[in-house]
Amino acid sequence: MALLSIRNLTVRFATSTGSFTAVDGIDVTVDKGDVLAIVGESGSGKSVSMLAVMGLLPDTATVTADEMRFDGRDLLKLSPKERRKIIGREITMIFQEPIASLNPSFTAGYQIEEVLRFNAGLDRRAARARALELFRQVGxxxxxxxxxxxxxxxxxxxxxxxxxxxxxxxxPRLLIADEPTTALDVTVQKQILDLLTEIQERSGMALILITHDMGVVAETADRVAVQYKGHKMEEADVLTLFENPQNPYTRALLSALPENATGDRLPTVADFMAKPEVRP
Structure with a gap:
């Protein structure tokens, strides 16, 4: 049984003039210990699909799915109280722009201690000791x-x-990392990716890595899912996808890598096809 199984996930947002679909019928499967990369350009629905899993989308969003199960439990049918026992404990997420994600009014120690007291049930002294241990662990x-x-x-x-x-x-049993190296210099990017890989291998947790960086995918992932305009174009193991991409959009992404560029300009999706086909 898959650790996380999502079938036909759709996310729509209400607007002042109607609505628009940000994620349109995608499937996601993650097994224990898997590293799945979800790639695609900005606006392809990568972050929105995972925020739907976390239950962190605004009230303007409508989330539907044929199935959204974590370790056999249907997340869509759980009560808010039951879901809170999973989200933030068994499933956690690293958000984009870490400085913006931390509360500027509280110390780093206070913020991690609150997580430990609320989600792990530790008292203040134990939470402080565990926070110090974690800070050492992440270097x-x-x-x-x-x-x-x-x-x-x-x-x-x-x-x-x-x-x-x-x-x-x-x-956690599943960690979702949303663009964890955005706005960091190249040296720090590698340090962060190495740290995530080390933690994942040591703990055996599953990791979903949201990124637009194909170099990051090549270094860290076992499997890759490619998204475009809310659709999943294709999914394959890393080696297969890089050596034999099946979807024109995937070929466009790979051809846009600087090391693959030929001529005076980088190719666009339009160079490969007028409209990328959607592969289930």
Missing amino acids: LPDPEQKLKAYPHQMSGGQCQRVMIAMAIATE
């Missing part, structure tokens, strides 16, 4: 001092490490 320099630091007193890479520490604090 934060001077972890005792970082517990007392506010987000603006840390670099982007350090804030991202704090977010990772918060995400793994409850030893």
Whole structure:
């Protein structure tokens, strides 16, 4: 049985003039210990589909699916109280822009301790000890001092490490990382990816990596799902997808990589086809 199984997920947003569909009938399957990369350009529905799983979309969104199961439990049929026992504990998420995701009014230590007290049931002293352990685990320099630091007193890479520490604090079975290296320099990007890979391999948790960076996919993922305008174009293991992409949109993405570029300009989707076909 798959750890996460989603069939025919659709997300629509109401607007002042009607509605629009951000995710249109996609399927997602993740097994225990899997690393699945979801790739595609901005606006393809990558983040929205995972925010739907987390139950974090605004009231203007309507989420439907034939199935949305985590470890056999139907997330769509659980009560809010039952769902909160899973979300933030067994399923956690690292959001884009770590500095914006942390509360500027509280120290990093306070914020991770709140996660531990609420989701792991630790008292204040135990939460502080566990927070310090997690800060060391994610490689934060001077972890005792970082517990007392506010987000603006840390670099982007350090804030991202704090977010990772918060995400793994409850030893989740599934971690969703949404563009975890956005706005970080190349050296820090590699450090963060290496850290996520190390944690995933050590703990055996499943990892869903949302990205538009095909280089990141090649280095970290087992399987890749390609999205375009809310549709899933294709899904394959990493080696198959890079060596023999089946969908024209996937071929366009790979051809746009600088190392694959030929001539004076990068190709566009239009160079491959007028409208990418949708493959279930």
